[in-house]
Amino acid sequence: QSNDKGHTHWNGLRPIVEQHPHITFILIHFSLKHKRKDIVDFFNNQPLKNVLPFI
Numbered sequence: 001q002s003n004d005k006g007h008t009h010w011n012g013l014r015p016i017v018e019q020h021p022h023i024t025f026i027l028i029h030f031s032l033k034h035k036r037k038d039i040v041d042f043f044n045n046q047p048l049k050n051v052l053p054f055i
Helices: 010-019 036-044
Strands: 025-027 051-053
Touching (some): 010 025, 036 051
Parallel strands (some): 025 051
16 A cells, blocks of 8 residues: 555665665654554664664
């Protein structure tokens, strides 16, 4: 559904983040259906360290 509304899903963004490890990606505007803790936990469990969720 995210693609239908013009939003970007992590599956679409992840390859770009992986291709540019020298860039820090600051992610904003998360769906309200996700709790803050769930977002933080998700990105803490990702092997990529160049992503910062701004929530």
